[in-house]
Amino acid sequence: MPMKGxxxxxxxxxxxxxxxxxxxxxxxxxxxxxxxxxxxSEGARKFVFFNIPQIQYKNPWVQIMMFKNxxxxxxxxxxxxxxxxxxxxxxxxxxxxxxxHVKTILGKSDKVLEAEALAKMELxxxxxxxxxxxxxxxxxxxxxxxxxxxxxxxxxxxxxxxxKAKLAANSDE
Amino acid sequence: MSTRQASVxxxxxxxxxxxxxxxxxxxxxxxxxxxxxxxxKYYNKRKTYFxxxxxxQCTVGDVVLLKALPEKRSKHVNHxxxxxxxxxxxxxxxxxxxxxxxxxxxxxxxxxTEDTELSLTEKLEQLNITASTPxxxx
Numbered sequence: 001m002p003m004k005g006x007x008x009x010x011x012x013x014x015x016x017x018x019x020x021x022x023x024x025x026x027x028x029x030x031x032x033x034x035x036x037x038x039x040x041s042e043g044a045r046k047f048v049f050f051n052i053p054q055i056q057y058k059n060p061w062v063q064i065m066m067f068k069n070x071x072x073x074x075x076x077x078x079x080x081x082x083x084x085x086x087x088x089x090x091x092x093x094x095x096x097x098x099x100x101h102v103k104t105i106l107g108k109s110d111k112v113l114e115a116e117a118l119a120k121m122e123l124x125x126x127x128x129x130x131x132x133x134x135x136x137x138x139x140x141x142x143x144x145x146x147x148x149x150x151x152x153x154x155x156x157x158x159x160x161x162x163x164k165a166k167l168a169a170n171s172d173e
Numbered sequence: 174m175s176t177r178q179a180s181v182x183x184x185x186x187x188x189x190x191x192x193x194x195x196x197x198x199x200x201x202x203x204x205x206x207x208x209x210x211x212x213x214k215y216y217n218k219r220k221t222y223f224x225x226x227x228x229x230q231c232t233v234g235d236v237v238l239l240k241a242l243p244e245k246r247s248k249h250v251n252h253x254x255x256x257x258x259x260x261x262x263x264x265x266x267x268x269x270x271x272x273x274x275x276x277x278x279x280x281x282x283x284x285x286t287e288d289t290e291l292s293l294t295e296k297l298e299q300l301n302i303t304a305s306t307p308x309x310x311x
Contacts, residue, residue: 011213028185029238031258035276053215056206064206065187067236070259071266072276079185079238083255087267 010053019054021099021107023062029079030055033067034090044074046095078106181251186222186239187258190231198250199224199231201239225253234261 009015023030032052034044048066056064076088076098086106090098108116128135141149147159157163188203201224204217224239225246231237236259239252246253259265264273272279 013213016213029187031187038276052206056215057208063183063187063203065204067259069275070264071268071273072278073266073268075268077267079187081184083240089268 007049010050016054016057019051019058021051021055021058021103022113023055023059023106024108026081027059027062027078027106028081030062030064031067031077031079032064032074033070033077034074035069035072040091041074043093043095043098044090047090047098050095051099076102181241184241185255186241186252188222188237188239190233190235190237191221193226193229193231193233195223197225197227197229199226199237199254201237201252222252223250225250227254230254231257232261235259 003009003011005011032044032048034048035041036045052064052066056062073089073091075090078086078088080086088098088101088105093101124134126136129137129139132138137143139149140146147155186201186203188201190199191202192200201222203220203222205220206215207218208215222239224237225242231254235257238255238258240255242251242253245251265271266273266278269278269282271282
């Protein structure tokens with residue numbers, strides 16, 4: 001079944017997770033003012049179409065609002081936690097330039113992101129066993145090459161407890 | 174417990190004013206982008222907040238920045254008006270500082286140095302255009 005729409009790739013989880021911009025903790029609101037017609041707003045329109053879903057996916061607690069055709073020139077405005085406002089002029093820029101600029105001024109740098117990912121990995125050790133919600137595997141029997149659960153595949157006779165008990169009883173006599 | 178938790182999760186909010194019929198309170202509609210789980214597309218989800226506006230300076234349609242109050246003011250009012258971002262009908266372009274309406278500026282961008290006192294006729298006289306004599310018919 002084909003995907004519907006102009007750019008259906010924008011509606012895949014893979015695309016959303018590839019977003020690069022992760023805002024710093026102090027950014028609370030992002031506002032985009034752009035125009036629906038005109039060459040100068042072209043970059044801003046593309047930014048809203050292609051990059052805003054990625055940004056919102058990576059920053060679910062940031063409020064993003066779009067305003068159309070309010071001012072002649074397009075711009076972005078960020079409202080930080082301490083009341084500070086950051087104004088970014090976007091007139092004539094390409095959408096990639098805009099994302100890079102936003103990433104450098106208000107995004108977490110690559111090093112910080114890597115350190116966070118590492119810390120997250122350390123918390124969850126893939127070698128541990130437990131409930132499916134928290135760990136990869138519940139029992140050693142789930143691993144390929146290990147003895148499977150007798151519920152799925154009956155054990156060979158020599159490994160069953162009753163055979164071993166019978167052997168032990170026979171050898172004792 | 175004498176102290177309750179800091180009132181709301183949202184410390185700073187931006188929204189549009191939808192009602193000002195209450196005394197010193199503005200009803201603000203805030204839209205957030207929410208991902209539809211099946212379509213994987215973002216849609217605006219609305220929520221109304223009440224904000225304390227002591228000077229009653231909001232009109233319906235303003236875009237307004239709200240700040241969370243440290244303590245709840247009443248059962249529903251948890252925010253106060255921090256600043257009016259775009260006043261309806263009097264939007265000011267933050268880049269130039271001039272008043273703006275849609276795609277054009279209401280105030281001229283540069284101060285004009287021309288004399289606006291001269292009327293159109295005087296300007297035409299200055300140009301010295303004289304009617305040329307019609308060619309004589311032979």
